[in-house]
Amino acid sequence: MNTQALRFFRCGQVVTLSGVATDRTLLDLLREDLHCSGTKEGCGEGDCGACTVVVGEEKQGKLELKAINSCIRLAHSIDGMALWTVEDLKNHPAQEAMVECHGSQCGFCTPGFVMSLFALYESRASGPISRLQAQGALSGNLCRCTGYRPILDAAQAMQDLPAMRVDQDAVLAGLRQLAKPERQQANTAIAAPDASYL
């Protein structure tokens, strides 16, 4: 068992986990320890993207969100970061657009596509998303059913739905609290602003 606690910020709360093995993958931590089975295991080698989650870090005073493969990422590597999994998105435009555009068939790859779309959504201030940008954002997600066209449609359609943005200030405050030495931490959750909080 690892002696260091693993701490990250998720859904407005600091999550503190102890005893996570050094070589535990983030995917196993999510599915087997935290029972969040929305994130899927496909290839287990960073090719298919079914396991995609989004991590957030502070970069030059701003929150930067990135889609990553949780299957080959060590759980301890997200210590001090913010984390979003598909369970944390509630009727997000990325999800709504996937439904409207028929972007999901068997559904196994869908959580991964949704998380890549969520990262794309958050990385763009405004303006339309081009087909090429959508292809770039989804370059790490494989789908055997749809032929991709409806998913690319969804990527372009999500910007037209009612906006739903991450509360950057709240997440940054959470990340800064995580950065403080552990003994200064309040062991309770940071107040989540409201239900629409991502």
Add this chain to the structure above:
Amino acid sequence: MPATFSPKTLKDLLSLRAQHPQAQLVAGCTDVGLWVTKMHMQFARILDLTRVKELRRVEQYKHHIAIGAAVKLTDAFAALVADRPQLASFAHRFAGLPVRNSGTLGGNVANGSPIGDSMPLLIALGANVVLMSARGHRELKLEDLYTGYRKNVMAKGEVLAWIKVPRAAPHEFSRVYKISKRLEDDISAVCLALNLHITDGMVARASIGVGGVAATPVRAIKTQAALLGQPWNPATVQAAAQVLRAEFSPISDMRASAAYRSEVLGNLLQRYWLESQGAANSSLETLVLEGDAA
């Protein structure tokens, strides 16, 4: 006691590396992660360098760019593409976005896979690596790092800290070609990077890196010699393509046969020649299927 070490300074990293030479050093873990999921390897001690603040930087100098070992591939390629815009599509094809968001350029180089795509490019661009330890540092040509299949000259306690990439020169014509079965998210059968300086119609400098043809990423020394000092014309290209096809003894595997690998290397040199003459439609990458590409 099992532990994950995540030092925040270079000094702490080097001292931990000296104290725990058995600890598995990791950066983005996009390959080491497979050792866990596919080979079921277990690591009691992990030394993660991605929090080291000095190594998270891309530093711009007059003659080179220095990329720290903790810089993600996304950011490392952004810096390389800023200096050489023609590398944009290669950066995109290097791996799917989630892998580029975790993996590092330093990890790709240190891992030393013969089909790692950054090394042929970095060899052609004349990059150096800086190895650091608690005892000091040394700098060597990137190709001199490798001694065999996934083997390198790094001593116990040494860490690959920086990659130094010379800036684009006015007379250089540099291109990198990746041959894989799938355009995105795939592994190279062959990767060829060429960096020639053509002055007054003559090849004044030739620097060529190749992947997928030997146990390590390699420099095409014989082909460079066949080009250097020659007039830049079809006859030179044809002769050099023959040298390039014969220079290595690649293996056959599920990605390509040995014969294909050798043949395609020469063909890529022909593509490079055409592009140097202004040909625009020399590869599938220039085709855009969707009307709405803007």
